[in-house]
Amino acid sequence: MTSSIVEVCNVTKIYSLLSGDVVALDDLSMSIEDGEFVAIMGPSGSGKSTLMNQLGCLDVPTKGELRIAGKNIRTLNDRELTRLRLNTLGYIFQRYNLIPLLSAYENVEYPYIMKHRIPDNTGRVRGLLEAVGIDRKLARHKPPELSGGQQQRVAVARALVNDPKILLCDEPTGNLDSKTGAQIMKMLSELNEKGHTIIMVTHNPETAKYADRTIVIRDGRIA
Amino acid sequence: MKFKDILFTLSIRSIRLHMLRSILSALGITIGVIAISAMGMLGANMTLVVTKQISSMGNTMVVTHYTGGGGGSPGFSSSSSSDKDYITQSQFDKIKQIAGKYGTVYAIYTENGETIYTGNDVKGRATIYGLSSADMQNVLTIQNGTFPRSGTDVVVGNQLAERQGLKIGSKITIGDEDSSQQRVRVVGILKSRGLSSDLRSDSAIITSDDFFTSFYDKEGQFSQVTILLNNVNDSAVIKSAIVSQLNKKEDTVSVSDSSNQASTITSTISTLTTFIMAIAGISLVVAAVSIFNVMMMSVTERIHEIGILRSIGTQKDEIMRMFVYEASVIGILGSTMGAVLSFAIGYLVVAMLIGSTEFFFTWQSLFYLPLGVCIGTGICLVSGVYPAWMAANLDPVEALRAE
Numbered sequence: 231m232t233s234s235i236v237e238v239c240n241v242t243k244i245y246s247l248l249s250g251d252v253v254a255l256d257d258l259s260m261s262i263e264d265g266e267f268v269a270i271m272g273p274s275g276s277g278k279s280t281l282m283n284q285l286g287c288l289d290v291p292t293k294g295e296l297r298i299a300g301k302n303i304r305t306l307n308d309r310e311l312t313r314l315r316l317n318t319l320g321y322i323f324q325r326y327n328l329i330p331l332l333s334a335y336e337n338v339e340y341p342y343i344m345k346h347r348i349p350d351n352t353g354r355v356r357g358l359l360e361a362v363g364i365d366r367k368l369a370r371h372k373p374p375e376l377s378g379g380q381q382q383r384v385a386v387a388r389a390l391v392n393d394p395k396i397l398l399c400d401e402p403t404g405n406l407d408s409k410t411g412a413q414i415m416k417m418l419s420e421l422n423e424k425g426h427t428i429i430m431v432t433h434n435p436e437t438a439k440y441a442d443r444t445i446v447i448r449d450g451r452i453a
Numbered sequence: 454m455k456f457k458d459i460l461f462t463l464s465i466r467s468i469r470l471h472m473l474r475s476i477l478s479a480l481g482i483t484i485g486v487i488a489i490s491a492m493g494m495l496g497a498n499m500t501l502v503v504t505k506q507i508s509s510m511g512n513t514m515v516v517t518h519y520t521g522g523g524g525g526s527p528g529f530s531s532s533s534s535s536d537k538d539y540i541t542q543s544q545f546d547k548i549k550q551i552a553g554k555y556g557t558v559y560a561i562y563t564e565n566g567e568t569i570y571t572g573n574d575v576k577g578r579a580t581i582y583g584l585s586s587a588d589m590q591n592v593l594t595i596q597n598g599t600f601p602r603s604g605t606d607v608v609v610g611n612q613l614a615e616r617q618g619l620k621i622g623s624k625i626t627i628g629d630e631d632s633s634q635q636r637v638r639v640v641g642i643l644k645s646r647g648l649s650s651d652l653r654s655d656s657a658i659i660t661s662d663d664f665f666t667s668f669y670d671k672e673g674q675f676s677q678v679t680i681l682l683n684n685v686n687d688s689a690v691i692k693s694a695i696v697s698q699l700n701k702k703e704d705t706v707s708v709s710d711s712s713n714q715a716s717t718i719t720s721t722i723s724t725l726t727t728f729i730m731a732i733a734g735i736s737l738v739v740a741a742v743s744i745f746n747v748m749m750m751s752v753t754e755r756i757h758e759i760g761i762l763r764s765i766g767t768q769k770d771e772i773m774r775m776f777v778y779e780a781s782v783i784g785i786l787g788s789t790m791g792a793v794l795s796f797a798i799g800y801l802v803v804a805m806l807i808g809s810t811e812f813f814f815t816w817q818s819l820f821y822l823p824l825g826v827c828i829g830t831g832i833c834l835v836s837g838v839y840p841a842w843m844a845a846n847l848d849p850v851e852a853l854r855a856e
Contacts (some may be wrong), residue, residue: 283850286764287762288764288849288850288853289849300533309768309769312763312766312767312768312769313766314732314764315766316765317766317767321764321765323853327757327760327761327853329463329758329759329761329766330758331462331463331466331467331470331760332462332463332466336459336462339459340459340765341765341766344765344767344771345766362591383630388765392766396712420606
């Protein structure tokens with residue numbers, strides 16, 4: 231039996247700017263089942279990124295209810311939202327977003343340390359890095375010394391280190407060549423097969439084909 | 454790598470990434486710490502040296518003619534409450550009667566700024582004291598020669614001897630050409646007494662009281678009476694007895710003891726030290742602005758990184774701690790460097806300006822080293838708190854968007 235791991239009910243997000251209010255999400259509702267692979271598509275300015283920020287608990291809706299793994303994020307304070315990001319969500323960004331001051335290994339280990347308050351002595355970090363094709367030698371390198379594909383692999387390992395229920399992928403292949411992009415997408419498919427819920431924002435219809443379902447957003451609403 | 458270490462590691466790597474500007478900021482703190490520590494140590498050493506000099510005469514009380522103010526200078530008169538500007542024989546006798554059982558009481562004749570001629574008619578000025586030979590031997594210490602044996606024998610202070618090139622056997626003519634003059638012979642050179650509340654003998658000529666009274670015609674006109682106490686704790690009793698007996702109708706005498714002078718001098722030095730340290734502290738304020746600037750730059754440059762850290766589950770207080778670590782490391786490095794250099798520079802400053810490092814290694818002096826480190830580090834922390842708070846409170850979405 232599947233159940234909704236993400237429930238979006240009549241969510242509205244309004245940004246108040248000097249030039250006036252901008253409605254980024256307009257009474258949007260949807261739900262994503264546990265273990266599903268969903269692609270979110272839509273033109274620029276349609277509200278995809280805003281929706282991803284809400285799903286990633288980086289921002290909260292102006293109106294409506296958003297439940298992530300059963301928790302209504304509008305009722306959570308900053309500390310609780312941060313804990314939810316750490317324990318339940320894994321984020322993969324278009325621009326990899328690794329910490330340049332840490333090595334590839336340390337980048338993957340960082341969320342583990344934040345969660346467990348101790349360094350990894352179980353071999354999980356090393357295992358994940360090897361699983362995404364980063365060997366010991368490469369793991370010692372800092373992000374700027376790695377190729378785009380290698381950086382995205384490290385980012386995937388980092389997103390998985392705390393075994394999150396949901397993987398949020400914001401254009402994960404947007405900065406990669408097609409071959410490397412296909413490798414990353416294959417990796418995400420395998421993770422989905424292992425039970426991870428994957429929500430992926432993409433512009434690319436080829437990439438969206440890997441998903442079970444595609445949600446198209448236009449003007450802050452589901453088209 | 455422990456939990457806390459990963460935040461600390463990020464701070465250290467950020468400092469290493471911007472090594473030059475971090476070193477320059479730490480250098481600002483170093484200079485500030487040197488300024489306040491060295492000045493503090495200078496003040497402390499000055500206080501200790503002066504206190505020692507004063508305490509060496511701590512058992513001395515001086516009674517002078519009342520001049521309307523507190524104490525007054527021997528031999529100088531101003532607005533007097535009576536016609537006389539000296540201690541009379543009867544007053545001396547009374548003081549001797551009161552204080553005699555508590556210590557040695559002796560009277561001093563003084564003539565300030567007297568003209569003298571030494572070898573080859575070299576003109577100079579000196580204070581002439583007149584003392585009985587018994588008192589002279591009690592109070593003064595001869596470095597070379599002997600105490601006066603005849604009326605025209607004198608002893609001179611070592612500084613005067615040096616300044617005027619006087620030796621044992623040198624002749625001095627006391628008095629101006631226009632007035633009466635008397636030729637005397639140096640038979641002894643005195644050991645230095647330093648700062649003294651009764652006799653400033655280092656630059657003076659000391660004659661016998663007989664010679665003084667006959668030459669100046671001041672029989673029974675003492676500039677001051679000195680009491681050398683056996684027990685310094687008796688000073689309050691004696692002071693009150695003298696004041697109550699001699700100042701019955703009107704104020705005729707002033708009594709000062711060196712503990713008053715000591716506290717006045719040390720308090721003055723302490724005020725000066727605080728003032729100098731406050732001026733030196735301006736350099737620390739400048740350093741604080743530099744640290745603030747560096748931390749703000751660090752936060753601005755790392756906004757995107759802060760966004761990443763927040764998005765992958767770093768709490769606000771952990772972000773804040775990371776930047777506070779950075780400011781603290783700069784502060785501790787700068788302050789510690791400052792303390793090490795302050796030790797060396799402070800030693801040199803004290804040696805050069807005071808001429809004695811006798812008290813340099815006392816806790817009162819070295820206390821300024823940890824104080825400087827604490828102030829330096831504290832200022833860095835304060836300077837780092839606002840940028841750290843700002844970093845912690847950045848909107849993660851906005852921070853991620855930053856280039």
